[in-house]
Amino acid sequence: METTIALVGNPNSGKTTLFNQLTGNHQYVGNWPGVTVERKTGHLKGDKNIRFVDLPGIYSLSPYSSEEVISRNYLTDGHPDVIINIVDASNLERNLYLTTQLMEFGIPVVVALNLMDIVKKRGYTIKSKELSEQLQVPVVEISALRGDGLEDLVATTVKAARDGIMPQPVQFTSELESALAKIEDKLPSVMPGEMRRYYAIKLFERDEEAAEELGARINCDDIILETESLFDDSSDAIITNERYRYIESFIKRVHKRTITGATASEKVDSVLTNRILALPIFVVVITLIYYISISTVGTYATDWANDGVFGDGWWLGAEESGLWIPGIPAIIGTALEAVGCVGWLYDLIMDGIVAGVGAVLGFVPQIMILFFLLALLEACGYMARVTFILDRLFRRFGLSGKTFVPMIVGTGCGVPGIMASRTIESESARRLTVMTTTFMPCSAKLPIIALIATAVFGGVWWVAPLAYFMGIAAIIVSGIILRKTKPFMGKVTPYVMELPEYRLPRLVDLLRSMWSRAWAFIKKAGTIILLATIVVWFLSGYGIYEGQFMWVGEELMDHSFLAYFGNAFAWVFAPLGFGNWECASTVVTGLIAKENVISTLAIVYGGNPDVAWESAYLASLAASAGSVALIPVAAFAFMTFQLLCAPCFAAMGAIKGEMGGFNKWFWAAIGWECGFAYVVSLIIFQMGAWVVTGAFTLGTIVALAFLAALLWMLFRPASTPAAPEQVRKTVKATA
Amino acid sequence: MTLSDVKPGKSYTVLKLRDSGATRRRIMDMGITKGARITVDKVAPLGDPVDLTVRGYHLSLRKEDLGKIEVAAV
Known part of the structure; x- marks a missing residue:
């Protein structure tokens, strides 16, 4: 017989x-509320008859969040x-609040003290x-981590399910109990007793x-009003x-504190959320993360991957005297010959697949380092503090500090980032x-940043941060502008946020989190990007x-199908400085997956073996600009x-x-x-061109006009008064 | 007196929650109910929100919502 066990507990x-330990699964774990937004199921390791359902973390069973x-x-x-009710033993009092609600479903409950x-x-x-x-x-006392x-x-739990002993709901004071009894009498008689x-x-x-x-309207207003006046409070407050x-x-009988004074976590917080130090520390932390993963350690690793593994090869040991290890292209090339x-x-494999997929795979080291650092940030509990530090700032733009969580998750992948928006209570702020x-x-998109930072700006440290x-600025500016338009007007988003204890994450969890996300990236390179590179190679x-279908190759690539396709709308990007068919076609291939931007560039500019494709790319930019x-x-x-325009199809699906x-x-x-990306890029190119060349052109006028319009939308007063916020009622669960 | 008038480092007892709606319910769910003890720990760098200790854990709320929580000094 199969036993289904629901895992319910507070966020964090x-x-x-626990779910991962029980099922041997590798779900993603973080130390901030709202990591699990959908329910997941899995079987007990080694026993297919025991099934676990991991429900999203909740504080209560009120109807106010999805x-x-x-x-x-x-x-x-x-x-x-x-039900296994997992209870954070270090936060017993508030966790038991949910327990009192779970005991009312007529389902056996086992409390796991974690x-x-x-x-x-x-x-x-x-x-x-x-x-x-x-x-x-x-x-049952447990430590899920260990x-x-x-x-x-x-x-x-299995015994509790077999015995089927229902928990006794909490007994309230007699006045409240008699009111509840009267309401129970009004419920349809077919409803089973335990519900x-x-x-x-x-x-x-x-x-x-x-x-x-319940369907049929049951009127119990009289009973509620009478009880409310008796208690001098609203009905939901009475129950709470x-x-x-x-x-x-x-x-007090079950929980004793023997040590007084600040906890270690509170001491850490006195620095990290300190009134003066918090903001500078935040800027340093974020800069460090992207600086380490992209500009320093990440670059060494990626250079090795790009020039060595996916390039000519590298020296094992001392230069010129050690062992020369050929790169993958060389090995494959020799094998094919x-x-x-x-x-x-041979051309398809070498210039199409190896060049395209290799250009993407070369970024795996950078991505792994970024994912590792993000996992560290999430698992230790700093992310919740970031919402605390930044809430005031985001609220000015009609958002809440919680908006920052989807943003940070989004730096890994936009799909979970978009889904993480579900923890935001207000509908308009969530949209x-x-x-x-x-x-x-x-x-x-990281390879695009890395390309520009290294090939164009010589690897300076500030491009990546x-x-x-x-990206943050784009979100804030959009927030301000859109909040002043009618569909997004509303009351300020609420902010009620638990600040969890700091925890030292286990290295194995960080590595697992890093690997599972990096593996998804590698898999994508081996499937959808591989396919796209083949198509792009054929089309280019x-x-x-001269009226004939033929192999155009490198010399005649301007007559390729991709060129015809790109040329059809390359003019759109002329005011942005990259109005050539090569760059225009990356905008489209990027919609399939953003990695394709780089792989496409590597193919269309990679025809000449004597010139690095990056140099060919720069030369063509000089021509179009x-x-x-x-x-x-x-x-x-x-x-x-490329960073701001519509995301890939997968992220569009999440939207x-x-x-x-x-x-x-x-x-x-x-x-x-798309519109925002276009306008901002146009302003950047035209204003930049004006500064660099000193020539005031029609483009400069357009850019100034766009800039003025943006500023007006930013600073105009909100015209109509804010409409009352609608409380989100029903959310269709996708699970 | 409401919680928005109070100083960090002091403890208070909740008397009543004003207002109604989803935010109030969420605040109650988090343990801020009649009779609960609250310690105000600190204010965020930009002046809002505020970090509180209630029922043995840290919760942060905006001053606007603190203004709806009537308290008495302990």
Whole structure:
């Protein structure tokens, strides 16, 4: 018989770690609330009959966020056999609040007291036996991180499911109990006994979500109003107070603190969130992350990968005297020649696949270092502090500090970044976040930044951090402008944020997180990018010359199909300084995957074996921009456009999912991203050209006009008064 | 007196929560209920939000929402 176990707990209680330990899965773990936004399922390692469902972390079962709605719908309709309520033992009092709610579903509950090791280290004692007697449910001490107590937990849980002993819901004060009893009497008689209390409480709390589920309108206003006047409080406050009063009634007996004074975590926080030091530290941390991963360590690694592994080769040991290891292209080339490969296939493999896919794979070391540092930032708990530090800033733009979490996640990949927007409560702020998250350069755009930083600016340190701060600026500017338009007007986004304890992450978890994301990148290079490079190679290698379909090769590449295609709209990018067919076609191949921007450039500029494709790229920029002096300006405009314009199809799919289909919100998002990218890049190129050459042209006038329009939209007063914010009611769970 | 008037480093008891709606419910869910003890720890660098200790953990809220929480000094 299969047993289905629902994992429920507060955000950041170690639920995902527990799920990974139990199932042998490698879900992604972070130390900030809201990592799990959808439910995931997995089987117990070595036992297919035990199935776990990992629900999003929630503080309560109120209907105010999509995570809460996903979780409660699963508990009422999914019929799990038993609930494991994972409780952060170092934060017992608030975690038990959810426990009191879970005991009302008529499903057996087992409490897993997690982080017992931290509790002991901090000098607390928790009497789990007394807690179990108090709650009348089994309580098991575990450490999900170290895997302690998990066998006991599984055995206890399976037994609880088999015995089917329902927990006894918390008893409230008698006046409240009599009101709830009256509501229970009004519920449909077909409703099973164990669900009646849950719905009675929800109706008492005026929970519209639950009222809708019941179908028939049940009027209990009289009972509620009478009880509210008796308690002199609103009905939902009465219930919340009663739950916490119940917990207070025994918490001192089961939980003792033997050491007083600031915890280690609080001491760290006195520096990291210090009024004066917090902002400078934040800037240094972010700069360091991108500086290390892109400009220094990452560059050494990538240079080795690009020039060595995917280049000519490298010396093992001392230069000239050590062992010469040939690069992959050389090895493949020799092998192909040895088997007598036909010419066109040799070209396809060498100039198409090896050049294109190799140009992308060369960035794997940089991406791995970036992912490692991001995993460290997330796992230690600093990310929650960043929302605390930046909330004031983001709120001015109608967003909340929580917007920063999708942004940082988005620097790894835009898809989870867009999905992380679900932790934002206000609908308009959430839409705004979905629209702007991909302004942050994701790992696939990183090769573009690296190309510009090294090939154009000689590897100066500031290009990479600048690209990221530019992404932040784009989000803020978009936020201000759009917040003043009618569809995005609304009350300020709420900010209620737990600041979790700092934790020292385990190296193995960081490496696992790094590897799983880097592997996804490598897999993409081997599939979709491989396919795209083959198509691009054919389109750039073949064409029509003097009325004949033929192999055009390097000399006649301007007559290739790709050239015809790119030339059809290259003029659009002329005001941006890169109006040539090569660059124009990367805008389109980049939509399939942003890595294609670099792989396409490597193919279309890689025809001449005597010239590095990067140099050929710069030469063509000089031609399209008008002079050699304008290369850096045009290259910077090219990078800006590629970073800000519509994301890849996968991320567009995520936008569609969050906006609820191919509706006006979806098209508004894509339109805004492309339009904003175009305008900003045009301003950069034209103003840059004006500064560099001193020539005031028609383009300068257009750029000044755009700049004036942007500034006006930024600083104009919001015309109509803010409409009352709609509380997000129903969210369709994608799981 | 509401929590927005108070000084860091002091402890207070919650008397009542004003206003209604989703944010209020979320604040209550997080443990700020009638009778709860709150310590104001610090203010963020830009003057908002505020870091509090309630029920043994750290929670941050904006001053605007703190203004809805009526408290008495302990």
